[in-house]
Amino acid sequence: xxxxxxxxxxxxxxxxxxxxxxxxxxxxxxxxxxxxxxxxxxxxxxxxxxxxxxxxxxxxxxxxxxxxxxxxxxxxxxxxxxxxxxxxxxxxxxxxxxxxxxxxxxxxxxxxxxxxxxxxxxxxxxxxxxxxxxxxxxxxxxxxxxxxxxxxxxxxxxxxxxxxxxxxxxxxxxxxxxxxxxxxxxxxxxxxxxxxxxxxxxxxxxxxxxxxxxxxxxxxxxxxxxxxxxxxxxxxxxxxxxxxxxxxxxxxxxxxxxxxxxxxxxxxxxxxxxxxxxxxxxxxxxxxxxxxxxxxxxxx
Numbered sequence: 001x002x003x004x005x006x007x008x009x010x011x012x013x014x015x016x017x018x019x020x021x022x023x024x025x026x027x028x029x030x031x032x033x034x035x036x037x038x039x040x041x042x043x044x045x046x047x048x049x050x051x052x053x054x055x056x057x058x059x060x061x062x063x064x065x066x067x068x069x070x071x072x073x074x075x076x077x078x079x080x081x082x083x084x085x086x087x088x089x090x091x092x093x094x095x096x097x098x099x100x101x102x103x104x105x106x107x108x109x110x111x112x113x114x115x116x117x118x119x120x121x122x123x124x125x126x127x128x129x130x131x132x133x134x135x136x137x138x139x140x141x142x143x144x145x146x147x148x149x150x151x152x153x154x155x156x157x158x159x160x161x162x163x164x165x166x167x168x169x170x171x172x173x174x175x176x177x178x179x180x181x182x183x184x185x186x187x188x189x190x191x192x193x194x195x196x197x198x199x200x201x202x203x204x205x206x207x208x209x210x211x212x213x214x215x216x217x218x219x220x221x222x223x224x225x226x227x228x229x230x231x232x233x234x235x236x237x238x239x240x241x242x243x244x245x246x247x248x249x250x251x252x253x254x255x256x257x258x259x260x261x262x263x264x265x266x267x268x269x270x271x272x273x274x275x276x277x278x279x280x281x282x283x284x285x286x287x288x289x290x291x292x293x294x295x296x297x298x299x300x
Contacts, residue, residue: 014297018054019200021289023061035063041286046092048281057111058163058200063088064106101129102147117153134180140173148191160194164201174215195228196264206255230263245271248289269294
């Protein structure tokens with residue numbers, strides 16, 4: 001039996017979730033800032049998402065609509081060879097999602113299926129690049145972002161979805177981004193606003209292997225503290241299997257950097273293409289991360 005058996009929501013209230021870094025360090029995507037640049041990869045990811053039909057999605061390294069203005073693309077296999085009449089996030093998710101992207105680069109997006117509810121501040125089913133976004137940090141690569149949106153479901157459950165894409169090249173910057181998410185600073189409140197929170201994304205650290213990383217130490221402190229008096233729990237990583245399956249590969253080195261955490265849900269996610277019985281989101285090639293997918297139920 002497939003581990004991706006659809007949820008019967010009449011019997012088990014909850015949500016299916018997916019997080020995926022869809023970009024690639026492939027040299028061919030370098031002028032696209034390593035975002036998703038090949039049309040065949042985009043099409044395979046789109047087909048996989050339609051089969052999974054997740055209720056809530058966080059995507060990282062999306063091609064922003066504005067990027068093609070700076071790319072003179074002659075290769076018909078790449079995205080910017082064609083006029084961008086529809087945003088890539090919409091092409092990946094289809095018409096049945098409200099899509100809210102970070103305000104700075106539009107490289108990260110949250111999708112909420114219109115059948116489960118709405119994103120506050122966005123018209124249902126719209127493309128809405130206005131997610132609450134951590135402000136730019138001095139000395140950091142501000143193409144990386146943490147952003148958040150508030151979801152209200154049809155049964156009136158309200159919670160925040162956080163889409164994390166922490167800077168890959170600086171532990172100090174990752175630590176600062178986490179502080180903005182959970183603590184805010186003198187100029188802004190925390191990105192998380194609601195009592196219930198679902199946090200997903202590419203953290204660019206491995207909590208189970210990068211023990212001396214200062215951003216991991218900061219992250220572990222937040223995991224230990226919880227949010228608004230409620231414990232934060234993993235739905236990915238070591239809760240599936242120990243040691244946790246790799247979600248990202250750089251050459252031969254694997255790490256578990258794509259995470260799913262909440263303080264109000266129960267359940268376990270799988271690593272697509274690594275967990276037995278699952279298939280890669282990109283079919284067989286194109287992403288250097290693996291998608292993380294799960295069916296989560298509302299915690300008692």
